[in-house]
Amino acid sequence: xxxxxxxxxxxxxxxxxxxxxxxxxxxxxxxxxxxxxxxxxxxxxxxxxxxxxxxxxxxxxxxxxxxxxxxxxxxxxxxxxxxxxxxxxxxxxxxxxxxxxxxxxxxxxxxxxxxxxxxxxxxxxxxxxxxxxxxxxxxxxxxxxxxxxxxxxxxxxxxxxxxxxxxxxxxxxxxxxxxxxxxxxxxxxxxxxxxxxxxxxxxxxxxxxxxxxxxxxxxxxxxxxxxxxxxxxxxxxxxxxxxxxxxxxxxxxxxxxxxxxxxxxxxxxxxxxxxxxxxxxxxxxxxxxxxxxxxxxxxxxxxxxxxxxxxxxxxxxxxxxxxxxxxxxxxxxxxxxxxxxxxxxxxxxxxxxxxxxxxxxxxxxxxxxxxxxxxxxxxxxxxxxxxxxxxxxxxxxxxxxxxxxxxxxxxxxxxxx
Numbered sequence: 001x002x003x004x005x006x007x008x009x010x011x012x013x014x015x016x017x018x019x020x021x022x023x024x025x026x027x028x029x030x031x032x033x034x035x036x037x038x039x040x041x042x043x044x045x046x047x048x049x050x051x052x053x054x055x056x057x058x059x060x061x062x063x064x065x066x067x068x069x070x071x072x073x074x075x076x077x078x079x080x081x082x083x084x085x086x087x088x089x090x091x092x093x094x095x096x097x098x099x100x101x102x103x104x105x106x107x108x109x110x111x112x113x114x115x116x117x118x119x120x121x122x123x124x125x126x127x128x129x130x131x132x133x134x135x136x137x138x139x140x141x142x143x144x145x146x147x148x149x150x151x152x153x154x155x156x157x158x159x160x161x162x163x164x165x166x167x168x169x170x171x172x173x174x175x176x177x178x179x180x181x182x183x184x185x186x187x188x189x190x191x192x193x194x195x196x197x198x199x200x201x202x203x204x205x206x207x208x209x210x211x212x213x214x215x216x217x218x219x220x221x222x223x224x225x226x227x228x229x230x231x232x233x234x235x236x237x238x239x240x241x242x243x244x245x246x247x248x249x250x251x252x253x254x255x256x257x258x259x260x261x262x263x264x265x266x267x268x269x270x271x272x273x274x275x276x277x278x279x280x281x282x283x284x285x286x287x288x289x290x291x292x293x294x295x296x297x298x299x300x301x302x303x304x305x306x307x308x309x310x311x312x313x314x315x316x317x318x319x320x321x322x323x324x325x326x327x328x329x330x331x332x333x334x335x336x337x338x339x340x341x342x343x344x345x346x347x348x349x350x351x352x353x354x355x356x357x358x359x360x361x362x363x364x365x366x367x368x369x370x371x372x373x374x375x376x377x378x379x380x381x382x383x384x385x386x387x388x389x390x391x392x393x394x395x396x397x398x399x400x401x402x403x404x405x406x407x408x409x410x411x412x413x414x415x416x417x
Contacts, residue, residue: 026146028202029153032095032139035198037161039102042191044168045175046184048276051256052263053181057118061257065378068256069371070122074129076367082137083364091138092202098135099196101127106188113182136363144343151294151344158336162283169277173270248369250393253377254311254331255279262324271321279328282336297344298408304337305401309394316390 055064085094108124111117140154147153175184259272311330318324380389 025153025156028142028146029157031198031202032142033157033160035095035099035195035202036135036139036157037164038198039099039192039195040161040165041168042188044165045172045187046181047165048169048172048259048273049176049181049269051260052269052272053113054121055260057116057121061260061378061381062375063378064257064260065252065375067118067121067125068252068374071125071129071132072367072371072374074126075133076129076364076371078130078133079137079364079367082133083141085134086137086141090204091142092199092204094134094138095199095202096196098131098138099192099199101131101134102192103189105131106185106192109185109188110182113180113185133363140343144346149294151297151340154340154343158283158340159285162280165280166277166284169273169280172273176269176273245365245369248366248371249373250312250377250397251331251335252370252374253381253389253393254315254327256374257377257381258315258324258328262321266321275324275328278325279332281329282332285333285336294344297341300337300341301345302401302405304334304341305397305404307331307334307337309397309401310334312390312394312397316387316394 051064051068054067055061058064058067082094105124105127108120108127112120112124139157143153143157172184259275262275263269263272307330311327311334314323314330315327318327377389
């Protein structure tokens with residue numbers, strides 16, 4: 001009986017996901033979503049315990065932050081180049097290159113887990129930064145360039161990929177206690193191979209056939225141009241980029257370090273996995289969030305900021321596992337709303353031919369601040385009271401929310417846009 005129920009649920013989920021993809025989205029978006037879902041499923045089984053794996057190698061929050069920063073540093077360095085290439089090179093080629101690097105990432109993590117080698121952890125995280133910069137920029141550029149309803153495209157993608165990531169997380173609750181972590185890392189290679197085969201079916205747009213890779217001189221010139229302060233001075237870009245900075249600085253606390261806290265207090269990996277899963281749960285709410293982001297992006301953006309403030313207030317007083325789950329959920333919802341509304345605001349304020357560079361610049365701003373934040377937050381956790389830290393971050397985010405509200409109010413006669 002239970003097997004029949006399980007089969008029925010799986011079929012219902014597949015039918016629901018297929019229905020989402022068939023809501024007027026292009027074939028390219030559908031294939032990218034299928035491929036990414038497959039890859040993320042492999043990561044979902046092991047992703048929630050990676051922070052604990054890193055902590056077990058160095059036994060300190062500040063040191064764990066340094067290992068995490070390896071990924072972010074390479075991600076930041078690679079983003080401007082990836083953004084420039086996304087406007088000149090076939091997006092299909094970029095997506096396949098990104099997927100190709102993931103084979104080496106899985107192998108490096110496997111060796112690191114089997115031998116305890118920090119060197120291979122650093123290699124895995126460095127390669128992960130490069131590959132995700134390419135993959136993320138190419139994917140988001142494809143959605144921004146070829147989908148008329150931007151919020152909807154991102155929402156469908158987030159809903160489907162996060163749903164199956166959560167299914168993988170739920171599976172890991174059963175798998176992790178019985179399988180050594182190195183074999184879980186090896187599973188990344190298997191799912192990535194399937195994703196690579198799916199991505200081979202991605203069509204190349206007609207205008208991409210005649211694009212040529214720009215010279216190094218041209219890439220450098222454009223990167224400098226898009227790094228100038230003038231690039232940020234638009235009504236919608238200032239709050240979007242400013243918030244990206246603060247998110248990068250502080251979100252590592254509820255997204256990574258919170259799981260380590262839970263594991264250290266309970267010595268139960270399942271609790272850490274659940275925190276990661278609850279933090280990603282808002283992803284399957286993206287269809288609802290995407291609709292509101294398309295119609296009222298500024299209002300949605302401010303609501304997301306308010307939820308982030310609330311998450312850090314709860315964190316400051318979190319004394320139980322249930323409260324820790326609440327923090328992860330509130331931070332996840334807030335971050336998801338801000339992400340989807342930011343994509344809509346950026347598209348509305350940007351020239352379409354520069355979308356790749358603009359998207360990578362926005363992500364670069366967040367990545368640069370995350371490099372600082374992941375180390376700084378780790379150090380602060382080791383040195384000051386968590387309650388003081390949580391309330392301080394809530395206060396800073398609250399001030400930024402008020403500033404953004406007043407900024408938009410001063411620029412528009414009707415604030416409800």
